[in-house]
Amino acid sequence: MSIATSLNEDLKNAMKEHNKTALNVIRSLKSALTNEKVALGHDLSDDEELTVISREVKQVKESIAEFKDGGRDDLVAEQEEQLAVLSKYAPKQMSKEEIDKVVEETISEVGASAMSDFGKVMGAIMPKVKGKADGNEVNQSVKAHLS
Structure with missing residues (x-):
C-alpha cells in the first residue's frame, strides 16, 4: 500500500x-x-x-x-x-550496531584514517543511510571511529 x-x-x-x-x-x-x-x-x-x-x-x-x-x-x-x-509512516531506523557497521565499511572503502577525512566519510555514508538513520548518530559514530 x-x-x-x-x-x-x-x-x-x-x-x-x-x-x-x-x-x-x-x-x-x-x-x-x-x-x-x-x-x-x-x-x-x-x-x-x-x-x-x-x-x-x-x-x-x-x-x-x-x-x-x-x-x-x-x-x-x-x-x-x-x-x-x-x-507509523517513517522508515524503520537503523540500530546503533547497524550504523557502526556501515561506518566501518565506509571508512575502509574511502581509505580514511584520521579526523581530516571526516567530510569524505560523511559524504559517502549519508546516501547509504538516508532516511534510515539520524544524521547526528552517524556523525557521532564516524567521529568515534576516526579518533
Missing part, C-alpha cells in the same frame, strides 16, 4: 474516531507531501516521500528537545503524541 493510500485511510479512521492529534498530523503530512510535489514539479518517488516524512519527524524531535529545554512538559507530551503518529 502506498503512503498516500495509507494516509487517506488513516485520515478517514481518525475522523471517525475523533482523534484530533492523528487528524492534525496526517493533514500536516499530506500537506508537506503535496508542497514537495509542487516544488519538484512531478509525482514523488518512494524515496522522496520518505525524505519528506523523515524531515517532518526530525522537526518534531527538535521541537521536543526545545520544549524540554524550556521546561514545557505540556508541549513535550503533545509533540510526543504527534511523533507516535508520524513514526
Whole structure:
C-alpha cells in the first residue's frame, strides 16, 4: 500500500474516531507531501516521500528537545503524541550496531584514517543511510571511529 493510500485511510479512521492529534498530523503530512510535489514539479518517488516524512519527524524531535529545554512538559507530551503518529509512516531506523557497521565499511572503502577525512566519510555514508538513520548518530559514530 502506498503512503498516500495509507494516509487517506488513516485520515478517514481518525475522523471517525475523533482523534484530533492523528487528524492534525496526517493533514500536516499530506500537506508537506503535496508542497514537495509542487516544488519538484512531478509525482514523488518512494524515496522522496520518505525524505519528506523523515524531515517532518526530525522537526518534531527538535521541537521536543526545545520544549524540554524550556521546561514545557505540556508541549513535550503533545509533540510526543504527534511523533507516535508520524513514526507509523517513517522508515524503520537503523540500530546503533547497524550504523557502526556501515561506518566501518565506509571508512575502509574511502581509505580514511584520521579526523581530516571526516567530510569524505560523511559524504559517502549519508546516501547509504538516508532516511534510515539520524544524521547526528552517524556523525557521532564516524567521529568515534576516526579518533
